[in-house]
Amino acid sequence: MTATIALIMCGGKGTRMQSRTEKPMxxxxxxxxxxxxxxxxxxxxxxxxxxxxVSPNTPETRNFVRSTGGLETIDTLGAGYSQDLSTVLKKLAPAKVLVMPSDLPLLTVAIAQEIMDKLEDVGVPAASIAVEKSFVEDLGVTPSITFGNLCHSGITLFDTAQVKGEIRESYIIMNRTEIALNVNTKREKEIAQSLVKCANDLSSDKCL
Known part of the structure; x- marks a missing residue:
């Protein structure tokens, strides 16, 4: 049986956060x-x-990961998301690899399970989670990667045994706040903080 691996992409510069702190940290x-x-x-x-x-852009992230149990690091050049991802997928073949961005801090166990339930039996080289653009905008967020009326979440399950040449993705829509809120800016972090605070307020009915 083909192994299933989760890969968190942590090698970017995260410049939109306008912070000296590495985004994963x-x-x-x-x-x-x-x-x-x-x-x-x-x-x-x-x-x-x-x-x-990880990459030379994220040394603190590398050190933190190596100090914890249950999470391994794999080095990339930090040459760009697509190039780094392609290099890593080749190293991990022939596994199935769920690629997850490091800017989805609202992810929960239940959402991670739902993602796999929807993607693992699609049977194509690359199956991705998309969110409706209007759903993202209703959160007060400006979508970054859009196509038509959908936004790419950055979450894709690759079957590396089938990945050859140009890859055409299949999309499954999941309008979930935990997926829709990619935290790339200070404003988006503020939104995430308010949602976490709201979720901890048992008297509120407008939370996650």
Missing amino acids: TELAGEYFIERILLALQGSGRFERILAA
Whole structure:
């Protein structure tokens, strides 16, 4: 049986955050982004291995990951998302690899399980999660990667045994706040903080 690996992409410069802190090491509710995502993926029970793709851009992230249990690092050049991802996928073949950005700190165990339920039996080289553009905008967020009325979440399940040449993705829509809120800016972090605070307020009915 082909192994299933979770790969968290942590090698970018994260310039839109306008912070000296590496984006995966940004704190939300007392935990780092990378830490929150790791806990969700571990808790899902769906992965044989969980890796963080790091680069010279993210030395603090590399050190943190290596100090924790249950998460491995894999080095990239930090040459760009697509190039780094292609290099890593070749190294991990022939596994199935769930690629997850490091800017989804609202990810939960239940959402991670739902993602795999929807993607793992699609049977194509690349199956991705998309969110309706209007859903993202209703959160007060400006979508970054759009096509038509959809936004790419950055989450894709690759069957590396089938990945050859140009890859055409299949998309499954999941309008979930935990997926729609990619935290790339200070404003988006503020939105994430308000949602976490709201979720902890048992008297509120407008939370996650």
